[in-house]
Amino acid sequence: MADIFDAIILGGGAAGLMCAARAGQRGKRVLVLEKAEKPGKKILISGGGRCNFTNIGAGPANYLSGNPHFAKSALARYTARDFLDLVESYDIAWHEKTLGQLFCDGSSKQIVEMLLDECDKGDVTIRCDEEVSDVTHNEGFIVTTQAGVYGAHSLVIATGGPSIPKMGATGFAYDLARQFGLKIVEPRPALVPLTLGGEEVLFREISGVSASVLATAGKASFPEAALFTHRGLSGPAILQASSYWQPGEPVLIDFVPNEDPDWLVEQKQLAPRSSVRSLLREALPARLADILTEKLGVETELGNAPDKALRAAGQKLKRWEFRPNGTEGFAKAEVTVGGIATAELSSKTMESKSVPGLFAIGEAVDVTGWLGGYNFQWAWASGVAAGDAL
Numbered sequence: 001m002a003d004i005f006d007a008i009i010l011g012g013g014a015a016g017l018m019c020a021a022r023a024g025q026r027g028k029r030v031l032v033l034e035k036a037e038k039p040g041k042k043i044l045i046s047g048g049g050r051c052n053f054t055n056i057g058a059g060p061a062n063y064l065s066g067n068p069h070f071a072k073s074a075l076a077r078y079t080a081r082d083f084l085d086l087v088e089s090y091d092i093a094w095h096e097k098t099l100g101q102l103f104c105d106g107s108s109k110q111i112v113e114m115l116l117d118e119c120d121k122g123d124v125t126i127r128c129d130e131e132v133s134d135v136t137h138n139e140g141f142i143v144t145t146q147a148g149v150y151g152a153h154s155l156v157i158a159t160g161g162p163s164i165p166k167m168g169a170t171g172f173a174y175d176l177a178r179q180f181g182l183k184i185v186e187p188r189p190a191l192v193p194l195t196l197g198g199e200e201v202l203f204r205e206i207s208g209v210s211a212s213v214l215a216t217a218g219k220a221s222f223p224e225a226a227l228f229t230h231r232g233l234s235g236p237a238i239l240q241a242s243s244y245w246q247p248g249e250p251v252l253i254d255f256v257p258n259e260d261p262d263w264l265v266e267q268k269q270l271a272p273r274s275s276v277r278s279l280l281r282e283a284l285p286a287r288l289a290d291i292l293t294e295k296l297g298v299e300t301e302l303g304n305a306p307d308k309a310l311r312a313a314g315q316k317l318k319r320w321e322f323r324p325n326g327t328e329g330f331a332k333a334e335v336t337v338g339g340i341a342t343a344e345l346s347s348k349t350m351e352s353k354s355v356p357g358l359f360a361i362g363e364a365v366d367v368t369g370w371l372g373g374y375n376f377q378w379a380w381a382s383g384v385a386a387g388d389a390l
């Protein structure tokens, strides 16, 4: 005979724990099944061990989704401020690093402990080392793991996306959703380094060099640091752009975001004895300035260079076109774009429109945040939306 609960939550990660705590504190009998030996493993490694637990400016514009309106309701009903209130109620010290990104002063462990404490307050049962292998649905849901069989009226898919398989991440959420007839938006790695090939491998020579740039992919632009690596491009600006990048498309880098395209022509008047190399060396790390100058092919003093050549060089520096030949894949992706199609779910409760009692939350759903605490905020907000509806 199966143990019967009001709700079973598959996955004890950020979204699953938040959802469980909310439902438990509303008096629901909740079971969390987690395949790892402990819950919240991605929280523990997040933000370099300090967990960038939210972004104070988080709003729908910071998310990618097949339906850009889908996340609005949940994000409005559980805001970054709400999560911060919870953090502060546990006396967890925090700081804003940059661009609204909030981190623990101490350790990510504090966030996991806080969530487990909240689950305790709701008498939530958490069983680790239990990998869900089979789910059937009749009147309710029957869930089988290698250690037991459990039943519930409601089932929440909170098993995340396939990013970082070496941590055990898989596409299990998608398989389960498909089993119930829900559509999946093709998943792809996001917040991921991009790889360069062909002539652009020359940039590998400056592996380790970073610079403040404006990186653009599709219609999205990010003013942050880009880092050259031995495989291609990384750093926050590139990771952000990667979520919007499509194979075959370029990534444009503005290496001189504070200059206008005619700045070299203007500099020719002001300082004719200077050169592209010397000006770039003032704005960028020397090795990057040198490689860009060589590629631009304008080596003379500005005073001796034709305006046309300087104008072309200035424009190229503002729209340097890289043609990545791929990404470093799910192995290095911080999150996944795509997932369970939002058209299948209620934006208020995260419940399936076609299978009553079935919910999906967190990274499993086709809602993906920018770098900077936005993904956890989605996990908390979607977890609350479902937890309050179970």
Ligand code: FDA
Pocket (backbone or CB within 6 Å): 010, 011, 012, 013, 014, 015, 016, 033, 034, 035, 036, 039, 040, 041, 042, 043, 045, 046, 047, 048, 051, 052, 053, 054, 130, 131, 132, 133, 158, 159, 160, 161, 163, 164, 168, 169, 170, 172, 333, 334, 335, 361, 362, 363, 364, 372, 373, 374, 375, 376, 377, 379
């Ligand atoms: P999550 O992946 O957290 O949880 C899913 C859980 O389900 C896991 O515990 C997994 O073991 C379990 N599971 C999977 N299959 C199962 C099965 N069959 N049976 C039982 N359990 C199963 N975001 C952010 O906002 N700020 C940050 O600082 C960072 N930093 C960061 C660093 C790194 C290295 C990575 C990889 C990612 C981040 N992120 C981040 C992203 C963030 O970690 C991510 O968006 C959330 O963890 C998603 O929460 P979920 O609960 O949806 O999935």
